[in-house]
Amino acid sequence: MRSIAQALLWEMSVRGRWQILMFFLLGDAIPLLVYFALGRAAVDTGDPAFVMMHVMFLPLVMFHFAVGVVAAQGTLSRLYLAPISTAELVAWHMFPGSLLLAGEVALILWIENLYFGFSFPIFGPSIFAAAAWSASQLFVCLSHRTFTGFAVALAPIIAMFGWLNSRYGAWFAQPEHYWTEVTISEILTLLSVVVVSYLVTVRAIARDRCGEYVPSRKFLDWLARIWEKIVSLKEGRSQPFSTPMQAQLWYEWRCRGVGLPIIVSLAIFVFTIVFVGSLIVLGDPMQRIRDLQEALAFCGAVFPVAATLSGLLLGSISGGTQVRHHNSTLRSVSVREDFDQMGSFPASLPTANTTWAAVILRTAVKSTGLSWGLCLGVLGIVMLAGYVAGVPHSQFLAFDTLKWYLPLTLLAAWTGMANVSTTVLSGRFTIFATGFVVLVFTAICGSVLVEQLASDTFQHQLVQILIVLISSGILSGTMIAFIRARRRGLVKKSEMYQSLLVWLTVSGLTMVLPPAPLAPLACLSMVAFASLAVLPVATIPMAIAWNRHR
16 A cells, blocks of 8 residues: 555655646736835835736636646556555545645745735644645546536635635625734635535545446426527537538537536626525625626636636647547546647548648637637626626726727737647647746746846846747747748648738737837837737748658
């Protein structure tokens, strides 16, 4: 038994150290960049808006690092035949992850307090992270089985983060203060969560280890059938597909394209529960509607992050071992086999590289468009409800802000999903991701060093030079990618003209939509960002060909 436990720890610490480090740096880069940008101004950390930003960043940091730990550990089902009891198997899979996640949260909060001079509480969020990891193990282990298992396993996670929000204020209200004092009752509550999560997970894994499914429930089965009709548009396929492209489109959408709409639908469901609960407990419908508007506006900034993560799934084309009894899902990203290496079966499909690339692009367009439409529809319903409830016009989200903020979220989501899918389709995602993370943290360390040693004039000139170099590099790289794709016959001349038209249109909109005129360097950076939106048209077919014929 001892050798098995040592093997589990060795595999996570040695074979998975790069996944843990990469996701640690990737998750912590976002709040560090935001706080670094705000650090130049006088920031009141006691302001409720800043408290809410801190509370919103905590789940983001935990989620990124948790994905790295899951990738390092791999799926628990691959160890079902190991000569170890289920209780020990779950313990050696659960508790090391809890300690790692608690340590990661404590480390990032300590770094933020040390460098930026904040006074964020450390102990409370750290022990919460350990308990949240324990509660999430049921979701990680059983969410692949049935819709019932997915819904049942997700409920503890939603409840846990609702409880975390109540430590910073009321249960269904915006955060107002920091969680500075951790009481004995709170420690006992989190400890009980760990114990209950462990016992329930052991019971669930014991059933799963024997091949038993989670018992179905009529209501959840009804929801599963409704969702099946939504994502497939039909209950079944009684007629054969007329072309291979239609078959591939159907498969990609059902197995990978629905990832982002599912995330958005779950977020809308959680917001609905929170809104109804706050309305019942706190009353004041106008204030609750204003809070919901602000929360939806903030989630618009998180939407591109979710789309970028969904790009990992969309580009996954592994032909390796998959979890039994289901098609590839988000769990495929965390299996031990390389999820970005094309196997012999997908490589031998009678589908041209250009056709396959068109399928990926159309699936990405459908996924981001449907998800963004859901968000926009919910925001419209909330604003209409506020108008009916008599909320003053001054309390609504300003139209001058929405007219550029909403299109920007759609453009950023599409750009993130399509370009991340390209890196995964190339079969070299680890190399690209490692390079990106190293580049981000090199930029942060360089910015800190320059800020401490250089004058303000030199800093301003350096920023201008970097903007010109980076923007010019992106534009040149996009042009080179289209030229090479055209020479290899992977992009048609009409597609090049269409991409040019889209790029010019998006670039023009970036100049018109902002409420204030942009500086020349800002215009250059926005034009470069717009080119990233059309870059996948050339890079996706090249990535597929690169991976397919490696």
